Amino acid sequence: MFSNNLTMMTDLYELTMMQGYFFEGNNDTVVFDVFYRKNPSGSAYAIACGLDQVIDYIKNLSFSYEDIDYLRGLGIFKEDFLSYLAGFHFSGDIYAIPEGSVVFPKEPLVKVIAPIMEAQLVETAILNIINHQSLIATKASRVDYAAGGGVMEFGLRRAQGPDAGTLGARAAVIGGCTGTSNVLAGELYGIPVQGTHAHSWIMSFPDELTAFRTYAKMYPDACILLVDTYDTLKSGVPHAIEVFKEMRDAGITSKLMGIRLDSGDIAYLSKKARKMLDDAGFTNAIISASSDLDEYLINSLKTQGCTVTSWGVGTNLITSSDNPAFGGVYKLAAIKKPGDKEFTAKIKISENPEKITNPGNKTIYRIYDKESSKIKADLICLVGETFDPSEDLKIFDPISTWKKSILPAGSYQIREMLVPIFLNGQCVYSSPTVMDIKAYCQQELNTLWDENRRLMNPQTVYVDLSQKLFDLKHKLLGDEK
Amino acid sequence: MFSNNLTMMTDLYELTMMQGYFFEGNNDTVVFDVFYRKNPSGSAYAIACGLDQVIDYIKNLSFSYEDIDYLRGLGIFKEDFLSYLAGFHFSGDIYAIPEGSVVFPKEPLVKVIAPIMEAQLVETAILNIINHQSLIATKASRVDYAAGGGVMEFGLRRAQGPDAGTLGARAAVIGGCTGTSNVLAGELYGIPVQGTHAHSWIMSFPDELTAFRTYAKMYPDACILLVDTYDTLKSGVPHAIEVFKEMRDAGITSKLMGIRLDSGDIAYLSKKARKMLDDAGFTNAIISASSDLDEYLINSLKTQGCTVTSWGVGTNLITSSDNPAFGGVYKLAAIKKPGDKEFTAKIKISENPEKITNPGNKTIYRIYDKESSKIKADLICLVGETFDPSEDLKIFDPISTWKKSILPAGSYQIREMLVPIFLNGQCVYSSPTVMDIKAYCQQELNTLWDENRRLMNPQTVYVDLSQKLFDLKHKLLGDEK
Numbered sequence: 001m002f003s004n005n006l007t008m009m010t011d012l013y014e015l016t017m018m019q020g021y022f023f024e025g026n027n028d029t030v031v032f033d034v035f036y037r038k039n040p041s042g043s044a045y046a047i048a049c050g051l052d053q054v055i056d057y058i059k060n061l062s063f064s065y066e067d068i069d070y071l072r073g074l075g076i077f078k079e080d081f082l083s084y085l086a087g088f089h090f091s092g093d094i095y096a097i098p099e100g101s102v103v104f105p106k107e108p109l110v111k112v113i114a115p116i117m118e119a120q121l122v123e124t125a126i127l128n129i130i131n132h133q134s135l136i137a138t139k140a141s142r143v144d145y146a147a148g149g150g151v152m153e154f155g156l157r158r159a160q161g162p163d164a165g166t167l168g169a170r171a172a173v174i175g176g177c178t179g180t181s182n183v184l185a186g187e188l189y190g191i192p193v194q195g196t197h198a199h200s201w202i203m204s205f206p207d208e209l210t211a212f213r214t215y216a217k218m219y220p221d222a223c224i225l226l227v228d229t230y231d232t233l234k235s236g237v238p239h240a241i242e243v244f245k246e247m248r249d250a251g252i253t254s255k256l257m258g259i260r261l262d263s264g265d266i267a268y269l270s271k272k273a274r275k276m277l278d279d280a281g282f283t284n285a286i287i288s289a290s291s292d293l294d295e296y297l298i299n300s301l302k303t304q305g306c307t308v309t310s311w312g313v314g315t316n317l318i319t320s321s322d323n324p325a326f327g328g329v330y331k332l333a334a335i336k337k338p339g340d341k342e343f344t345a346k347i348k349i350s351e352n353p354e355k356i357t358n359p360g361n362k363t364i365y366r367i368y369d370k371e372s373s374k375i376k377a378d379l380i381c382l383v384g385e386t387f388d389p390s391e392d393l394k395i396f397d398p399i400s401t402w403k404k405s406i407l408p409a410g411s412y413q414i415r416e417m418l419v420p421i422f423l424n425g426q427c428v429y430s431s432p433t434v435m436d437i438k439a440y441c442q443q444e445l446n447t448l449w450d451e452n453r454r455l456m457n458p459q460t461v462y463v464d465l466s467q468k469l470f471d472l473k474h475k476l477l478g479d480e481k
Numbered sequence: 482m483f484s485n486n487l488t489m490m491t492d493l494y495e496l497t498m499m500q501g502y503f504f505e506g507n508n509d510t511v512v513f514d515v516f517y518r519k520n521p522s523g524s525a526y527a528i529a530c531g532l533d534q535v536i537d538y539i540k541n542l543s544f545s546y547e548d549i550d551y552l553r554g555l556g557i558f559k560e561d562f563l564s565y566l567a568g569f570h571f572s573g574d575i576y577a578i579p580e581g582s583v584v585f586p587k588e589p590l591v592k593v594i595a596p597i598m599e600a601q602l603v604e605t606a607i608l609n610i611i612n613h614q615s616l617i618a619t620k621a622s623r624v625d626y627a628a629g630g631g632v633m634e635f636g637l638r639r640a641q642g643p644d645a646g647t648l649g650a651r652a653a654v655i656g657g658c659t660g661t662s663n664v665l666a667g668e669l670y671g672i673p674v675q676g677t678h679a680h681s682w683i684m685s686f687p688d689e690l691t692a693f694r695t696y697a698k699m700y701p702d703a704c705i706l707l708v709d710t711y712d713t714l715k716s717g718v719p720h721a722i723e724v725f726k727e728m729r730d731a732g733i734t735s736k737l738m739g740i741r742l743d744s745g746d747i748a749y750l751s752k753k754a755r756k757m758l759d760d761a762g763f764t765n766a767i768i769s770a771s772s773d774l775d776e777y778l779i780n781s782l783k784t785q786g787c788t789v790t791s792w793g794v795g796t797n798l799i800t801s802s803d804n805p806a807f808g809g810v811y812k813l814a815a816i817k818k819p820g821d822k823e824f825t826a827k828i829k830i831s832e833n834p835e836k837i838t839n840p841g842n843k844t845i846y847r848i849y850d851k852e853s854s855k856i857k858a859d860l861i862c863l864v865g866e867t868f869d870p871s872e873d874l875k876i877f878d879p880i881s882t883w884k885k886s887i888l889p890a891g892s893y894q895i896r897e898m899l900v901p902i903f904l905n906g907q908c909v910y911s912s913p914t915v916m917d918i919k920a921y922c923q924q925e926l927n928t929l930w931d932e933n934r935r936l937m938n939p940q941t942v943y944v945d946l947s948q949k950l951f952d953l954k955h956k957l958l959g960d961e962k
Binding site: 009012160264348 | 487489490491492493494496497498500501502504505507509511513547548551552555557597601604605606608609610612613614616617635637638639640641642643644645646647648649662663664665667668674675676677678679680681682684685695696699700703710711744745796800801802805806807808809811812813816827829830831832833836
């Protein structure tokens with residue numbers, strides 16, 4: 001619903017803190033990490049998504065005259081600070097893991113290095129965008145995995161607002177869907193749009209057969225008929241077959257024909273319908289289904305021998321209904337005061353060890369098994385650390401430190417995951433098209449082992465700390481070893 | 482992220498059906514109802530919300546040249562139909578229940594009466610908007626009920642995209658929140674914005690006391706200090722008290738001062754902190770909390786004697802996490818062919834009796850107990866039916882028809898819930914401000930009985946059918962009585 005200037009879409013406390021820094025004369029450069037603590041929906045991974053919208057957001061950052069006037073009206077900001085805001089632009093650096101990458105807990109998905117006031121302002125919008133799209137892309141990859149392909153995103157009417165439906169469709173296609181019903185998402189992101197007709201189409205005609213016939217005449221090449229308005233097996237499927245026979249008799253060859261089931265016992269109905277279609281010679285006719293589906297229901301239907309090959313998934317995908325929020329957070333990791341050469345690492349301590357942050361200006365190396373190209377582990381390191389794949393590499397679990405592993409020289413490959421997006425306020429990154437991100441995401445998912453992808457109790461992917469980062473962390477915890 | 486023209490935000494099948502109607506020459510006028518089948522989160526009611534955005538959507542309906550070009554490129558639309566779309570505007574009628582009203586399952590929240598092509602196009606966006614905001618407003622009313630007031634909406638960073646965070650804040654304030662952290666929502670909707678500072682504020686200073694002191698100097702009149710960065714009871718609360726004492730000694734009187742707890746055992750910590758603040762003479766200092774809260778957790782904390790009076794609720798409210806979709810549907814209820822004087826009622830049959838629609842062009846009367854002004858029942862009727870409160874009124878349960886009740890003449894009052902929003906394509910309704918809708922919503926919630934409002938197993942509100950509608954429905958079901 002909004003313009004692409006989301007500058008004001010921030011928590012009030014970002015602005016009150018900024019004003020505090022402003023009048024304190026705080027010109028520190030800081031490092032903030034966006035990371036999450038737990039994969040959604042019991043998954044062993046997540047899909048990073050939303051970076052292109054973060055780029056748009058940063059590029060468009062500026063307060064309008066009306067914004068300043070509104071802020072003035074709140075009565076909590078002073079004129080000097082409002083003047084500063086009126087001239088605000090982002091001058092810092094941003095690093096990020098490319099969209100479509102598989103990612104794991106604790107890893108900085110986005111890293112902001114900027115003057116403290118700038119870094120503070122952008123917290124909320126970056127989290128909002130990355131949290132939302134990463135959530136939906138991850139869910140889509142799970143649904144697609146269960147279905148073995150052929151998942152269409154059909155959730156616009158149940159999405160949490162226009163953006164959720166439209167950016168959500170973008171994320172769903174990146175994560176694995178073949179297309180979306182959302183025409184706006186198709187137009188904006190160049191992704192396939194799909195869909196046929198509703199029950200109301202059938203009800204607007206005197207009878208089902210006429211409704212089907214009219215539809216087939218209009219759309220012979222994408223003729224998926226919804227068969228459950230009255231009685232699926234006694235009326236819907238026989239009428240669809242009658243229309244398909246008329247098309248065959250008229251010499252019309254269709255690129256895509258078939259039926260859609262939107263209610264009832266999909267396993268039973270799809271098997272019966274498959275037999276009826278096959279017996280009539282329509283072995284190419286596809287059977288699609290759409291009825292409160294998610295990855296678990298699709299998995300169950302497939303184990304029941306359901307013959308559906310095309311899945312329209314709505315509510316449970318577009319809202320990630322079993323886990324509707326991605327818990328990305330934005331935490332201070334380092335500070336460099338004016339005149340300092342190096343960053344001073346910062347740590348947030350918590351009674352819960354899982355909530356203790358990783359300090360310092362960090363990067364991530366991903367270690368692949370050379371033979372299989374699968375992920376062996378990720379290594380969170382301090383910027384500047386390097387590893388030579390022609391040498392043995394010792395990695396260890398940062399919590400259960402006795403769990404050690406040595407990767408022999410030559411057996412592994414290394415890739416740095418964080419890439420520069422903005423440097424000194426200038427965008428240095430060009431986002432691929434959504435369909436290219438989707439293709440890249442598919443490659444990324446192929447770097448996971450089967451055991452990481454299964455729906456229930458998947459094997460965790462190791463995310464280790466480098467020795468140097470581990471030592472720094474424990475030094476800051478006052479736990480010198 | 483988008484402009485306020487959401488014309489293209491529709492499911493592809495709306496457009497393919499429209500083209501079908503176009504070439505069939507179908508000029509029928511139709512009635513579509515937006516209704517839902519089940520209240521979210523186990524509630525006995527929902528709050529209707531989002532109408533103002535539906536109005537904007539309808540007013541702005543028009544396809545741009547680029548939209549038409551995009552649709553042409555899909556290769557499924559013919560030029561005559563594209564020309565029709567290029568000149569498209571909405572010419573029909575829309576009735577709706579005002580925003581902020583309490584509503585119940587099966588009731589038309591929005592009723593569209595329009596040429597079939599127009600009515601079909603607007604399905605998806607209307608559902609998207611109403612489903613989203615009604616969901617969040619309902620959730621907010623539950624959280625506010627549990628808290629007994631003082632709930633702030635803090636969910637922007639976990640919302641499902643920018644709209645979800647911003648329109649969601651609007652809905653949350655309508656449903657019961659006192660304000661939001663989202664500055665954009667404050668600017669757009671004139672709702673209070675709230676917030677203080679984050680852990681990073683504390684961490685950016687050499688020590689907690691300096692961070693608190695600096696904040697208090699800057700914001701003496703809204704001085705809520707976050708006390709859990711290091712150690713709540715040993716460091717945070719004592720430092721806050723030290724700063725409050727300094728303010729007192731300097732003769733500074735604060736409009737609002739207190740602390741915020743964002744982690745740990747809120748029940749325990751709040752009781753300890755209350756005592757420490759009281760012992761230091763700061764009985765007016767408030768204690769706020771924000772830590773994965775929802776209505777159940779707040780209720781539990783209150784039964785434990787927790788001293789929090791101000792609640793920052795994020796993720797679970799802004800996503801309605803236990804029930805992240807409002808199941809509103811859009812169903813054909815009647816058709817009037819050109820030349821017909823009356824609508825012909827339509828019914829959608831289902832094996833599941835709950836899914837059978839109510840046919841015809843309908844309205845809703847709400848029946849209030851005259852003495853208490855509480856809701857006795859809602860009556861879904863056919864348009865044109867009237868009831869005279871000076872006569873006895875017999876109502877009955879439409880499923881368990883033996884459950885009858887007679888309301889004596891003079892004991893009840895009647896109000897029609899659906900009001901005209903658009904007539905012949907012209908908007909005839911002026912939306913109240915969001916704060917006025919919020920005040921109206923509070924009145925609406927007061928028309929529920931306590932038994933309807935409780936969080937667990939609330940008493941259902943009766944939604945009956947008029948005898949005339951009941952008879953029509955059963956006639957169409959072939960079940961003449």
